[in-house]
Amino acid sequence: MNTAFAKHIKLTGFALVLLAASLSGCRVEREPNYEWLPWLNYMFFSSAAETNTANTVFKNKLTNQVPPAGTIPRGFTPLHFTADDAGRTAAGEQLVNPFKPDEDTLKRGKVVFTTFCTPCHGTTGAGDGPVSKRGMPGFPIGAADNNAGKWPDGYLFHIVTYGRGVMPSYASQIKQEDRWKAILYLRTLQQSAKAAPTP
Ligand code: HEC
Structure with missing residues (x-):
């Protein structure tokens, strides 16, 4: 061999x-x-600790440990803007939408926009959602010549994240990546509104 x-x-x-x-x-x-x-x-025989039980491994005897100061969840970008005009302007200048308007992104953006934005802003962003029809101003954001059509993505991201005036913050309901995707979907609405002939 x-x-x-x-x-x-x-x-x-x-x-x-x-x-x-x-x-x-x-x-x-x-x-x-x-x-x-x-x-x-x-x-095989290790004992699994339940989240909220006592534990002898750690000094404070708790299984559920507080993350060390300064820890941030993986994939999370901490924001440091103020919730005012200056903060919005700074966000518009500094933040870049990390996504491209490809098929998957827009599909997700549409779901997020439809769920969270249409109640006030309407399905096309014209400001005619059901809440607006009942008296709350539903600012038009769905056309290229609206303010929202001229502001950069980061500026809109700030509005969705921190809220503005009567519009509440959506930071706790929409995760960051979904906020960016909803904005890209809003851009497609604005583009088609721009392309539509004016009556
Ligand atoms: C509860 C109703 C409501 C919902 C839901 C809502 N908005 Fe708003 N939005 C408002 C109101 C009211 C304003 C005007 C705020 C003000 O007084 O400055 C506004 C303002 C805006 C503006 C600025 C428009 C301008 O020309 O000044 C943008 C952009 C915007 N919203 C985007 C969104 C997006 C994106 C979503 C979904 C994530 C959303 N909004 C969800 C009520 C809402």
């Missing part, structure tokens, strides 16, 4: 043994009382 081939067989055999070992674990299921490599079995 040539040596390269023998080496190949050996390596393959070794890989198969490793694979078998990893698949079977270290306990023989057919013989539950028999433990193979018991010192490796701690994973």
